[in-house]
Amino acid sequence: MALCPNCRVELGDDARHCPLCRAPIRGDQTPQGARPAYPEQVIDPEDLDGLTSAEKRKIFLELFTVCSAIAAIAVTVIDLLLDGRPSWSPYALSAIAMLWLLVCMPLILAGRPWLVFSVLGPSSLAFLFLIDILDGRADWFLALGLPLGIIGEGAIVACGTLVAVSRRKGINVIAIALAGSALACAGIELVLSLRFAGRPELSWSAIVLAAGLPSSGFLFYMHYRIVNRASLRKLFHL
Amino acid sequence: MESPASPEHTRRNLRLSRTEFLHGEEKWYVLDNAASFMPGLTGRTVTLVYRLSVNLDRTVRLPALQAALAAIAPRFPYYMVVLRRGFFWYYFEPAGEKPLRVSADSKYPCLNLKARRGGYLFRVRAYDRRIAVEFCHILADGSGALAFLKALLLEYGRTLGMDIPEAEGIFAPGETPGPEESEDAFNRHVRPGTPGPERVPRAFHIPALPLRRGQYRIITGRMPLGSTLALSKSHGTSLTEFLAAAYLAALQELFYALPPPLRAAQHPVLSLEIPVNLRKLFPSGTMRNFTLYVLPSLDTRLGFYEFEEIATLVHLFMRSAVRPKHIARQIARNVMGGRSMLLRALPLGLKDLAARLVYKGIGENTMSGSLSNLGEVKLPAALSFLAEGFAFIPAPSPVCKTKAACLSYKDDLYFSFGSLASRPELERLFFSRLAQMGLPVSVATNL
Numbered sequence: 001m002a003l004c005p006n007c008r009v010e011l012g013d014d015a016r017h018c019p020l021c022r023a024p025i026r027g028d029q030t031p032q033g034a035r036p037a038y039p040e041q042v043i044d045p046e047d048l049d050g051l052t053s054a055e056k057r058k059i060f061l062e063l064f065t066v067c068s069a070i071a072a073i074a075v076t077v078i079d080l081l082l083d084g085r086p087s088w089s090p091y092a093l094s095a096i097a098m099l100w101l102l103v104c105m106p107l108i109l110a111g112r113p114w115l116v117f118s119v120l121g122p123s124s125l126a127f128l129f130l131i132d133i134l135d136g137r138a139d140w141f142l143a144l145g146l147p148l149g150i151i152g153e154g155a156i157v158a159c160g161t162l163v164a165v166s167r168r169k170g171i172n173v174i175a176i177a178l179a180g181s182a183l184a185c186a187g188i189e190l191v192l193s194l195r196f197a198g199r200p201e202l203s204w205s206a207i208v209l210a211a212g213l214p215s216s217g218f219l220f221y222m223h224y225r226i227v228n229r230a231s232l233r234k235l236f237h238l
Numbered sequence: 239m240e241s242p243a244s245p246e247h248t249r250r251n252l253r254l255s256r257t258e259f260l261h262g263e264e265k266w267y268v269l270d271n272a273a274s275f276m277p278g279l280t281g282r283t284v285t286l287v288y289r290l291s292v293n294l295d296r297t298v299r300l301p302a303l304q305a306a307l308a309a310i311a312p313r314f315p316y317y318m319v320v321l322r323r324g325f326f327w328y329y330f331e332p333a334g335e336k337p338l339r340v341s342a343d344s345k346y347p348c349l350n351l352k353a354r355r356g357g358y359l360f361r362v363r364a365y366d367r368r369i370a371v372e373f374c375h376i377l378a379d380g381s382g383a384l385a386f387l388k389a390l391l392l393e394y395g396r397t398l399g400m401d402i403p404e405a406e407g408i409f410a411p412g413e414t415p416g417p418e419e420s421e422d423a424f425n426r427h428v429r430p431g432t433p434g435p436e437r438v439p440r441a442f443h444i445p446a447l448p449l450r451r452g453q454y455r456i457i458t459g460r461m462p463l464g465s466t467l468a469l470s471k472s473h474g475t476s477l478t479e480f481l482a483a484a485y486l487a488a489l490q491e492l493f494y495a496l497p498p499p500l501r502a503a504q505h506p507v508l509s510l511e512i513p514v515n516l517r518k519l520f521p522s523g524t525m526r527n528f529t530l531y532v533l534p535s536l537d538t539r540l541g542f543y544e545f546e547e548i549a550t551l552v553h554l555f556m557r558s559a560v561r562p563k564h565i566a567r568q569i570a571r572n573v574m575g576g577r578s579m580l581l582r583a584l585p586l587g588l589k590d591l592a593a594r595l596v597y598k599g600i601g602e603n604t605m606s607g608s609l610s611n612l613g614e615v616k617l618p619a620a621l622s623f624l625a626e627g628f629a630f631i632p633a634p635s636p637v638c639k640t641k642a643a644c645l646s647y648k649d650d651l652y653f654s655f656g657s658l659a660s661r662p663e664l665e666r667l668f669f670s671r672l673a674q675m676g677l678p679v680s681v682a683t684n685l
Contacts, residue, residue: 003297007342008366010299019300020342020364038684039365042452043342044350 006041057107068100090134098127113164117157125149147191155184171227175219182212247430254577255426257526258316258417267319267330271424271573272527273376277321277328278590279597280353280376283451283658287348288380288643289631290387290612291370294624298364299398304340306393307362309411311338314386316420316525317377320356323586328376333358340364345684346454348372348634348656362390367626369394375527375633380612380643381515382525385409388617395624405618416523423522424573427566434571435564438533441509441606442493444639445500446659454634455685457665458654460627461677463646469675473549477646478512478611479556481653483549485609485642486510486536488667490548493538495663509535511605512556515613516569519562530568532559533605545671602637607664612645622648632656640664 002011002025004018017024021043051059072093079089101123109115128149132141159180163173182205189205202209257268269276280286311318318338319330338358343365344350351374353359359377363370369391373383389409395402404410449455470480489508493501513529522528534555536543543551558564575581584592615628625647631654632641640657655665662683669679 001299004300007364008297009303009364010297012301018342019304020340035366037458037682038345038347038456039343040345041342042346043344 006039008035008039053110057110061104061107064103065100068096072096091131094127094130094134098123113160117153117160121153121157124153143195144191148188151184151187151191155180155187168223171219171223175216175223178212178219179216182209182216185209185212251426251428255422255424256417257422258420265315265332267316267420268422269328269330269376270422270524270526270528271576272379272529274327274576275589275593275597276374276376277354278593280374283349283634283636285349285351286353286375286633287351287372288375288383288610288633289347289370289372289629290380290383290645291368291629291631292387292391292625293627293629294367294369295626296624297367298369300340300364302397303362303364303369303394306390306397307338307340309397310386310389310393310409313389313409313411313413313415314525315415317358317360317382317386319359319377321353321359321376322356323354326582326584326586326589328586338362343368343370346452347456347631347684349452349454360386378525379513379515379527379529380610380630381517381528384612384615385525388615391617391625392621395621398624400620400624402618402620405621407616408618418523419525421522421524422526423516423520423524423528424569426522427516427520428569428573429566430570430574432566432570435567438509438535438600438604439507440505440603441507441535442489442505442538443606443637444489444492444659444664445496445504446639446661446663448636448639449658449660449685453658453685455657455659455662455683456631456654457657457662457669457681457683458629458631458652459669459672459679459681461651461653461672461679463649463651465677466651466672469677473546475549475553476556477651478609479552480549481611481642481644482510482512482534482556482609483545483552484668484671485607486534486548486552487543487545487671488664489606490536490538490543491667492664494542506538507535508538508606509533509604511608513608513610514560514565516565519560519565530565530572531608532556532564534559602635605638607638608632608635608641608643610641610643612643615645615647617647628652629654634658642668 001013002015003009004011004021004023004025006021006023007018009018009020011018011025015025021041075089075092075096076086079086079092101120105119106116109119125146128145129138129141132138132145159176162176163169166172166176185208186202186205189202190200193199193201257270259266259268268274276286315332316330318333320333320336322329322331336358341361341363343363347363347370351357351359351361351372353374353376359374360383361372363372369387371383371387371390373386378386385408388407392402392405392408393411466480467477470477473480473483475483486508489510493504493508496504511531511533513531516522516528516530517524520528532555534552536548536551581589581592610630610632612630617625627650628645628647629652630643630645632643634656635641636658639659640655642653642655644651644653646652655662655668657665669681673679
């Protein structure tokens with residue numbers, strides 16, 4: 001008779017996993033060592049009775065997809081009824097499609113952040129391009145949408161990477177976000193000034209940089225030199 | 239001699255003690271008086287869940303246990319329920335087709351039973367040679383849980399192919415539950431006009447750092463019953479009184495071991511809550527709650543107490559407190575309070591709030607610890623071969639931090655501490671005192 005290695009109870013001969021703890025059962029498996037008075041594992045039976053994270057994700061994806069499809073059909077029909085042809089609905093449909101990607105891709109590709117970015121990064125730029133050309137003219141994407149999109153995405157990727165590689169996360173996360181935002185602001189102003197003034201200028205973003213970078217530096221100093229073991233959870237617990 | 243209650247009161251009590259009602263063809267249940275305020279007290283740590291377990295002479299066979307559970311559960315329809323919120327009160331509804339499965343055991347028992355989330359209020363867990371039932375106090379007290387465990391054990395033995403005859407006092411599948419099994423015995427035995435109990439002072443609480451959230455330390459000591467009874471007798475006490483005296487002595491030692499400034503900031507009264515099974519004082523066959531408590535205490539302002547003195551004080555206190563007239567005062571306070579129109583008209587949210595305040599004031603604030611003795615577990619001979627030992631684990635208490643529960647079976651006494659304190663100081667003081675008195679104590683823990 002099969003024995004669960006965790007629960008140490010006898011199972012049916014055809015058991016392939018323990019119905020109590022869901023541990024897989026192999027024929028050659030027998031619990032080793034002394035019999036502890038209590039199991040080593042911490043189990044909340046109600047968690048085992050509930051849906052797994054993957055099942056919850058699947059249900060949410062299905063619901064969100066159905067809702068998005070209903071919204072897409074509704075805007076298309078309303079637009080056709082009002083104007084007799086697609087006028088504003090392509091904008092709404094593009095936005096719904098982009099929203100679907102933003103919400104669902106992190107769930108579909110859970111645990112693979114680089115893959116998520118490799119889908120969402122180009123998709124976001126493509127969305128901007130689509131919005132630009134829907135009126136029949138391409139007048140702002142190359143000059144504004146593309147560089148601003150790249151700056152935004154670059155800032156997010158750079159900050160995310162730095163946070164991911166930092167071994168101890170605490171105030172340094174705020175510092176990275178602050179520095180990233182300040183640099184992104186400078187980039188945004190450079191692009192805008194090139195487009196509208198014809199030359200690179202730093203005015204309001206210089207103030208942001210002057211405030212943000214020293215603050216970020218101070219937070220880095222606090223994290224790595226003073227607080228050492230600070231964590232966001234401890235500092236901002238409610 | 240007690241004066242008889244008027245026929246009108248008796249009729250009203252009988253009517254109000256009924257908890258089972260019909261809505262169309264579906265049953266629903268009112269909570270008993272003790273349980274009616276409990277749901278509002280429950281939370282992540284305050285689960286109000288205690289455990290009774292039996293250690294077998296062989297490894298648990300899960301398919302047989304599952305089959306036994308499926309066979310015996312319908313015999314206890316008043317446990318096959320889920321908690322629902324009404325506008326004024328909580329109530330129970332039959333769980334219907336909700337599956338009742340044996341659960342895996344955990345390193346930390348008695349936690350994570352979310353009473354207010356529509357699940358069963360009890361569960362059966364299996365590990366190695368142990369079958370455990372964990373009951374939320376909203377559903378039943380220790381006597382009810384023990385009856386369920388015995389019935390489950392008997393059915394499990396039969397499912398394994400053992401020849402076990404019907405045994406008196408152990409429920410079997412197919413029987414029809416008696417109406418008294420789901421009665422609210424508090425409402426049946428209340429005597430209107432009885433004065434409430436006197437107020438008791440706030441008690442000392444162990445100023446220990448808590449364990450990490452989600453942890454619960456269990457230490458179970460096993461000692462020979464005969465020697466412990468003989469020792470109790472030599473001190474002129476019953477077993478419960480002797481254990482309570484040892485518990486109070488350990489609390490006193492802990493109190494005096496505190497640094498003087500910290501000690502001065504504590505409440506000076508050391509009180510021990512001892513639940514009393516009221517079925518022994520008032521006739522009732524209820525399987526719901528029918529337990530109240532008495533509070534022997536030591537006032538440290540009067541000086542240090544030697545063990546002999548504590549044993550005498552506890553003995554005298556218990557003799558006077560565990561009497562129907564004394565307990566009737568608590569019943570009157572609780573039941574008549576619940577019957578007041580003002581309280582009944584409060585919406586449930588406000589009742590929950592009031593329950594927390596009342597429980598704090600007359601409950602947890604007045605006790606330094608708790609010792610629940612379920613008494614002797616008796617099994618028919620054919621079944622006692624299967625069961626090697628039992629254990630009774632108290633529900634976690636963040637305020638008292640450490641509580642104790644015990645029972646005896648065959649020749650052994652099983653005494654378990656359940657604690658949310660980071661260090662097992664009280665347990666060490668208690669068991670080392672018993673060991674110093676010559677009792678061989680073997681201890682097992684989960685942490």
